[in-house]
Amino acid sequence: xGAFNAAKPDTAVKIDPENLPExxxxxxxxxxLFDRIAGRYDMVNRVITxxxxxxxxxxxxxxxxxxAGSIVLDLACGTGDFCRETSRVGMAPIGVDLxxxxxxAARTDAPLLHGDVLALPVSTGAVDGAVCGFALRNxxxxxxxxxxxxxxxxxxxxxxxxxxxxxxxxxxRRGHRIYFQKFVPRIGGLLSDRAAYRYLPKSLxxxxxxxxxxxxxxxxxxxxxxxxxxxxxHLITATRASREG
Numbered sequence: 001x002g003a004f005n006a007a008k009p010d011t012a013v014k015i016d017p018e019n020l021p022e023x024x025x026x027x028x029x030x031x032x033l034f035d036r037i038a039g040r041y042d043m044v045n046r047v048i049t050x051x052x053x054x055x056x057x058x059x060x061x062x063x064x065x066x067x068a069g070s071i072v073l074d075l076a077c078g079t080g081d082f083c084r085e086t087s088r089v090g091m092a093p094i095g096v097d098l099x100x101x102x103x104x105a106a107r108t109d110a111p112l113l114h115g116d117v118l119a120l121p122v123s124t125g126a127v128d129g130a131v132c133g134f135a136l137r138n139x140x141x142x143x144x145x146x147x148x149x150x151x152x153x154x155x156x157x158x159x160x161x162x163x164x165x166x167x168x169x170x171x172x173r174r175g176h177r178i179y180f181q182k183f184v185p186r187i188g189g190l191l192s193d194r195a196a197y198r199y200l201p202k203s204l205x206x207x208x209x210x211x212x213x214x215x216x217x218x219x220x221x222x223x224x225x226x227x228x229x230x231x232x233x234h235l236i237t238a239t240r241a242s243r244e245g
């Protein structure tokens with residue numbers, strides 16, 4: 001496990017899935033939630049995605065299109081899945097997460113930082129790229145996150161953002177909603193924390209439409225913004241524009 005800045009997990013804060021929090025309340029509740037489920041997070045992910053999350057992460061790292069040795073931030077790194085995947089292809093990852101429980105449970109040799117991805121302890125233009133897995137909808141402010149990404153990534157650097165999403169096909173979307181909203185909470189309850197896995201499907205309500213996400217990324221300074229949709233997830237990639245452009 002990599003080294004990280006020591007801190008104690010926060011006192012438990014509950015999320016009401018029927019009344020989703022905002023602002024500082026959301027930050028505290030999300031941190032508490034992931035502290036609680038950290039120990040079984042990887043196992044539950046594999047079960048509820050039928051192992052597809054591993055394939056999606058590999059697609060996300062491949063889409064970075066960065067050379068070996070590139071410095072890549074794994075933001076909201078959790079237990080370090082992306083750290084391990086980027087290390088596997090020769091990149092140099094640094095993980096950042098708000099949840100101390102996740103960092104304690106991390107299975108990676110990459111350096112780990114305890115902090116908020118909206119205020120990264122990283123110099124301007126210091127990294128070649130960034131990945132983020134299944135966390136966009138848990139952030140307090142997406143536009144601020146995209147601006148922070150644009151600050152720390154060098155011109156020409158790349159981002160690869162993976163998150164849950166509904167399929168575009170109407171029939172698949174209906175089936176996904178039944179599975180995600182009805183069965184995922186039950187599976188999560190059996191294997192981990194029912195309240196947490198009731199929240200996670202509801203948290204899709206936080207996500208703006210694709211057109212708005214693209215607009216925010218372009219406003220922050222990214223170009224070549226693209227989206228690839230899987231069954232149950234989507235992958236957003238973009239390139240940091242030159243400072244002059």
